[in-house]
C-alpha cells in the first residue's frame with residue numbers, strides 16, 4: 001500500500017513537472033533545456049496560430065503578394081543575429097533600424113500585418129507570444145495560403161533588445177552574388193548548399209524591383225552586354241519594364257508563370273533561362289558544388305522540393321534564437337519594452 005502511494009505520488013509530481021516545464025521550459029528539474037518546440041504555446045496561448053492565420057487570410061486575400069513579403073521578412077530576420085525579430089525594430093535613440101539596410105530599404109514590407117497580428121495576440125494573451133515567433137508563424141502561414149507545404153513549427157523564440165544595421169548589410173546576400181558568395185553567406189548561418197537551393201525556391205512567389213536585375217539586362221560583365229544565359233523573349237519582356245536609365249522601382253515577378261502560387265515552376269524557369277535574379281540563375285550555371293543537380297531535381301519533382309523546403313525552413317528558423325530568460329517578449333514589435 002505504502003509503495004503504491006509513493007508510486008502514485010511520483011506519477012502526479014512527474015506529470016506536474018512535465019506540464020510546468022512545457023509552459024516554462026527551464027523550470028523543471030535537471031539541466032534547463034531551452035530548445036524550440038511546436039507545443040510552446042499549448043497552454044499559454046493555444047489560439048496563437050489561429051489568430052495569425054485569421055489576419056493572414058484577410059491580408060493575403062486583399063493583396064496576394066503579401067504572402068511573399070512576409071516569407072521574406074522571416075528570412076531577413078533570421079540572417080541577422082538569428083531569428084529574434086531584430087528586423088522589426090524602428091529607429092530610436094538606441095536602435096539603428098535594420099529597415100534602413102541596403103537589402104531592406106525601399107524593399108522589405110509587411111510590417112503593418114505583423115503589427116495587426118501582434119495587437120490581436122496582445123489582446124488574447126498579453127505579453128506571451130514573441131514577435132520572432134510571429135514572424136515564423138507568418139512565414140509558414142503565408143507558404144500554406146499560397147498553396148505550398150505546411151510543417152510542424154518549433155516555437156519559443158524571444159525578441160532581441162538590439163538590432164544591427166551593419167550585420168544586415170553584411171549577411172543578407174545581394175542579388176548579383178556569385179554562387180560561391182551565396183554558399184559562403186549561407187554557410188555563415190549553418191546552412192548548406194541544399195538549404196540554399198531549396199530556400200531560394202521561396203522566389204516561387206513575389207516580385208523584384210528593376211534595380212535588382214538591371215545589370216543583367218545591360219551590362220552583366222562590364223562590357224555593355226546582357227547576361228547571355230537569359231532566354232531571348234524573356235529578356236525582351238524584362239527590358240520593357242526595366243529601361244537602361246530610370247524605372248528602378250518598376251517590378252517584375254520572380255516567377256512570372258505563377259507569381260502568387262507556391263509551386264516548383266521557379267526551378268523550371270531557371271532551366272529555361274527565365275530566372276529573374278542573377279542569384280537565381282547561378283544556382284544552375286555557377287559551377288560550384290551540386291546546386292545544378294538540385295535545381296534539376298526540384299524542377300522535376302515538386303514533392304521533393306516541398307519536403308526539402310520545409311526541412312530547410314525549420315533549419316533557418318532555428319538560427320541562433322534567444323530562448324528561456326534571454327531576450328524579452330515585446331509588447332509592440334517595433335520597440336523594445
Ligand code: HEM
Pocket residue numbers: 065067068069070071072075106107108109173174175176177182196199200202203205206207208209210212277279
Ligand atoms: C539566396 C539568396 C537570396 C537573394 C540574393 C535574394 C534576393 C532577393 C531580392 C533582390 C528580392 C527583390 C527585392 C526587391 O526588389 O525589393 C527578393 C525578393 C524575395 N525573396 Fe529573396 N533572396 C534570396 C533568398 C531568399 C530566401 C531564402 C527566401 C525565403 C525563404 C526569399 C524570399 C523572397 C521573397 C518571397 C521575395 C518577394 C518579396 C515580395 O514580393 O515582397 N529569398 N529576394
